[in-house]
Amino acid sequence: MARYNCRWGNAFIVYRVLLALLILYIMVCMNLNTKTESTPEALPESNNDLFVANGRWINDSYAPTPTFFWKQHDDSFWNRLQLQIDRPFNPILHLKNITRDFENITFHDTLLRDSFLDVLDTNSSRENFEELPETMQLFVNHMQKRDYSTIIQPKGVCGAGVENQKEPPLILMAIKTTMLNFKNRQVIRRTWGKEGWVAGHNGSGAYVRRVFLLGTEDTESLAQELLHLESDRYRDILQWDFMDTFFNLTLKDVLFWKWFSHHCNGSQFVFKGDDDVFVNTPKLIIYLQGELINKSQTLNEFMVGDVIGSAIPRTDNGSKYFIPESFYKGLYPTYAGGGGVVYSGLLTKRLHRVSKGIHLFPIDDVYVGMCMLHLNAYPIHNPAFLTFRFSGKEEQEPCAYHKILLVHKRSPDQTVELWKDLKRTMRECWDVPFRVGSKRKTM
Template sequence: MAGVRKKLKLIVSVTMVNLFIFILISRNSSQVKNSQNKIHIPSKPFWAKLSTSPAFWNRQQQILDFQNNPVIWANSSGTDLPDWLNETSLTSDLCRPNFRVTTQVKDYNTLPNRFKDFLLYMRCRSYPIMMDQPDICKEPPFLLLAIKSLSPHFDRRQAIRQSWGRAGVIANRTVVTVFLLGNATSEDHHPDLSEMLLYESAKHKDIVQWDFRDSFFNLTVKEVLFLEWIQARCSGARFIFKGDDDVFVNTYRIMEFLNSVSEPKARDLFVGDVITNAGPHRDKKVKYFIPQSMYVGSYPPYAGGGGYLYSGDIAARLQNVSSHVALYPIDDVYTGMCLRKLGLAPEKHKGFRTFNIDEKYRSNPCAYKSLMLVHPRTPQEMIKIWSWLSRPDLTCQ
C-alpha cells in the first residue's frame, strides 16, 4: 500500500511540473506574438547631439560622417544644422585653395609651410594624369608592385628594375611593376627633369605620374590617386605590394607566402610591419609632427609606409571607402584609418623590417632569405642582395 502511495505521489508531482512548464511556454509565446505587433517607441533620442571638435581634421571627418549618414541627413534640414556643418553646402571647386582654413585653424599662421599647403588643398582629390600606362595590366598580374618614387630618383628605379622589381614571370607567377610619381616642382627647388622622365617612360613603360606637388604631406594624395588607378587600369591584379623606392623586397619570399595563403584569408589580406597604440608626434622637430589644432586622438593600427602587401579585393574596398575619410598628411596612418572604416585591421608579419635588421646580419645573404622587406637600402645594396638570393647554390640553415 505504501508503494502505491509513493507511485501516485510521483505521478502527481511530474504532472504538476509539466503543467507549470507548459504555462510558462504558453505565456512566453503569447508575449512574443504580442511584441511582434506592438510598436516600441524610444524613450530618448538615439543620436547624440552633434558637437564640433576643436581639431580641424577631426571636424572635417565629422562633416564627412554626417554627409554619409543617410539617417541623420534625411531627417535634417539646413535650418536646424549647426553652423560648423554648413560646410557641407560648399559647391566651389574643391581643388581651389580653401582660404577659410586660415581662420578655422587657430594657429594657422605659425604652422610650417608644409601644413599650410596641405590645409589649403586638403579637399582636393582629383589631379590630371601626366603619364599613364593604360595597357600595363592587359594580362591581369598575380602581383602588382607599386613603388612610390620622386622624379629625380632615376638610380633607385633602375636598381629596382634590375633586381626585386623585375617585371615578367617570377616563380611561375606574373609580376607587373609601376612607379608612382607626382610633379617635382621648381617651388621645391627641383631641377626640370621632365624630358629625361619622358625618355625613361618611353623606354620602360612603367611610369605613372600625376600633376600634383610631390611632397611628403601629399603622399596621401598619391595613395588616393593610385587606388583609383588600380580600378581603372589594373583591377584584375590578385595582390598588390606598395612601398618606397629605398626598400629591398624579397619577391621570391613574397611569392612563397602568397602561394601559401588560403582562399578565404586571401580576400582580406593586408600584412606589413604594423604599428599599434601610436598617436601624433607633438615635437616640432620630428618629421611626423602634427599640431593639436589639426588632430586629436590616437591612431588606428597601421602598417609602416615603407611597404605592405594586400589583396586586390582590399584595394577595391579601400578605394570605395577613401572618399569617406578626410585626407590626413601621413599616408600610412591614412590607410590605417580607411581600414578601420572598413572594420578591418592590418596584420603584423615579422618578415617586414621597416626599421632595418641588426648590423651584424646585414652582410649575410641568409639573413634576407626569410624576409619580405628591409628598409632602407641603397640602389647598389638592392642589386647586391638580389644577386645573393638569385644564386642557385645558396643554402641556409
C-alpha cells in the same frame, strides 16, 4: 454580504493582474534600454563598405554613434572636418538610410569640399590655421582637392609586364618614387621589381607587373623631359600633376587606388612601397600563393606588413612626422608601416571607394589605417616585413635575407649586392623559416 465580498475579491484579482502587467512592462523597458546602451544591434546586410566600430554611445540627435580613434568633440581642424562627414552621412548614424549610394564619386567630392569650407569658415578654425607650420598650411590649402590629371600613364595594361601572359599577374609592384630617383628605379627594374614571369623554387613562380608612382616638381624641367623618355622605354611611369612633397604621399595612395580600380582588374595583390626598400620577391610569391590557398575567403580585407598599434602623433616640431594638436588630436588607428605593405586587389578597390568619405591626412600610412578602420578591416602583422632594421646582429646570421620579405632603407648599390647574394644562396637557404618576432605596440 456574500455578493459584496465577491465583488471585492474580483477587484483584487484584477488589481493583481494589472500590477503584474505593469511590472512586466517595466522589466521589458529596462531590458531594452540596457541592450541599446551596451550591445550593438545587427546592421541590415548591404553592399556598401561601412564603418563598424566597437562600442557606441547614445544621444538625442543622432542614431547610435561609433567610437572613434580620434577625439570627436574637439576644435582640432581634421577632427572637425571628419565629424562633418561622419555625423550626417555615415550609414551607422542613420540606419534608415543605409541603402543610399555612398560610393558615388560626385557625391563624395561635393561632400568633402562643402565640409571643408564649412569648417574653415569658423573663427576658431582660421585661428588654428594661422598657428600651423608653413608646410601644414600648404597641405590644408589643397587637402580638399583630388582631381589631379595624369601627365604620364603606363603604356601597358596595369603597368609594365610581358605581353600574352598565360595567367593573371599575382602581384603589381607599385613603388613610390620621385623624378630625380632614376638610379633607384633602374636598380629595382633589374632586381626585385623585374616584370614578367618571376621564378620561385622548384619550378614555382608567378607573373609580376610594375608601376612607379610620381608627382611633379617642375613640368618644364629637363628632368620632366627625361621622365617622358624613361616612360617611352620602360612603360612603367604613372605621374600626376601635383607637387611631389612628403605630405602629398597620401595623394599617391588615393590616386593610385582610383587608377588601379579602372586599369587592374586582373592583379590579385598589390605591393606598395618606397624606392629604397629591398624585397625578397621569390619568397613573397610563395607566401602570397599560400594566402590564396589558405585565406581566400578573407582576401577582400587582406593586408600584411609591419603593423604599428597605439601610436600617437609626433609632437616634436623638428620631425617631418610632426602633427600639431591644432590640426589633429587623438590616437592613430592601427596601421602597416608605409615602407612596404601588401594588400589584395579586392581590398585596393574597397580602399578607393571608402577613401571618398575620409579627409586626407598628411601621413600616408596613417591615412591607409584610417581607411582600413572605416572598412572594419585590420592589417596582419608579419615580422618578415622589416620597415625599420634588423635587430642586434641578426643581419650577420647565415641566410638572414632569406628569412625576410622586405627590409627598408637600402641604397641602390646595396640592393644590387643583396639581390646577387640572394640568388647565389637560394638553393642552400630556400627552406629557412621566416623571421619571427613580437608585434610592435607603439610608435
